[in-house]
Amino acid sequence: MKILVFGATGSQQFNVILEGKKKGAEVIATTTSATSFEKLKQAGAMPILANMNDANIMQEITKGIDAIAFMVPVSLPNPFDGLQYAKNVIDAAKTNGVKKIVWNTSGWLAPQKIGIPGEDVKLDISDYLKNSGLNYVIIQPTIYMENMLGPFCAPFVKNEKKLAYPTPEAMPIGWIASRDVSAFVVEAIYNDKLKADSFQISGLENLKGNDLAEQFSKGLGEKIVYYTQPAKEFGDILKPFVGEAGAKGVASYYEGLQNATEFPPKFNPNMSEVLEKLPVQMTSLAQWTKNNKVYFLN
Template sequence: MKILVFGATGSQQFSIIGEAKKKDAEVIAATSSENSFEKLAQAGATPILANMNDADKMLEITKGVDAIAFMIPVSLPNPFDGLQYAKNVIDAAKANEVNKIVWNTSGWLESQKIGSPVDDVKLDVYEYLKNSGMDYVIIQPTIYMENMMGPFCAPFITNEKKLAYPTPEAMPIGWIASRDVSAFVVEAIYNVALKSDAFKISGLDNLRGNDLAEQFSQGVKEEIAYYPQKPQEFGDILKPMVGEAGASSVAAYYESLQNATEYPPKFNAQMNEVLEKLPVQMTSLAEWARENREYFFKG
């Protein structure tokens, strides 16, 4: 099995390499920077320089590939460009008779457009993929545990022993490890019965803020309290990474949650049904925190 992975330099897709290698797959990892070559090669992939906005390059690198694991690049200056990026990959896959595409949507898809470019473009990609004639599986994860490693959260844990996140304490979330999401992607590639399927996936525990902090505390063996971060504070920290417009959009979303009487679902209570089709050994929040303790507390 030859698998082409997009986005493997980032935390959301990197673990696909290891999960695919467990099944003796040959992994090719597309990256837009040669600086990533060493990291990808050490993980067991063959790195290749390619940008999803180059349709000709997509045709070139998808030749002889059995399956593609892709996601829309994060933090595009114009999120709507994501549709053309996806079209280039899907069109090339179809032209070269790739067997299957598995798309990590980096969040649950909305039921309809909501005026957020990042979310709305995903619905356009979904329609294009669905109508492409390709076999596909869509993996929709909730919020990644790895988000806690971000600069809006990790320094608070390390310096103040506070788990900072801009969601209200009362809002439950089924946090999921990126390694588990990657395992779902690989299982979806290998399950030949799945041809036009979509799965909303989450962790197995639906944790409110204080529950999250308690689980994290158990893992790192430190007393950590939940800190419902102000959306503006979160946005200011995010600004250097995603730009002012992107940070403002994200901050506005979290501001709406602060005032909500009903929270959007971030947990799939039927994960047992998903696991029947995609058998993955799930990671608990406490287990993840224990494995990553040194990231937050040196020594």
């Protein structure tokens, strides 16, 4: 099995390499910078330079590939460009007879367009993939535990014993580890019965803010309290990483959540049904926190 992975230099897709290697796959990982070659090689992948915006390169690198694991970059200056990126990959997969394509959507797809470009474009990508004629699986994860390693969260834990996140305390979330998502992606590649499927996946614990802090405390062995981070504070910290427009868009989304009386679902109560088709050993929040202690303690 030859698997081509997009986005493998980031935390959301990096573990696809490791999970693919466990199955005995040959993994080719794309990157836009040769400085990432060593990291990808050490993980067991063959790195290649490629950008999803180049249709000709996509046609070239998908030759002889059995399966593709892809996601669209989340920090594009113009989020709507993501549709062309995805089209380039999907069209190349079709031309070159790729047997299956698995898309990690970086979040649950909205039921309809909601006016946030980065979310709305995903619905266009979904339609294009479904109409491509390819065998596909769409993996829709909830919020990544790895988000808490970000500069808007980890320093608050380390310096103030506060778990800072811009979701309201009352909003329950089924946080999921990126390793688990990668394992779902690889299981989807190897399950021949899945040819036109979509899964909303979450962790097995549906945690409100204070519950999250309690599990975090268990993992760290220290008392941590939940802090609903103001959306503007979150956006200001995020700005140097994703640009002003990107940070503003994300901050406005969280501001809407903080003013809401009802919250969008971020937990799948039927994960047992998903796990029957995609058997993955799930990671608890406390275990994940324990595994990543070094980021949260002085």
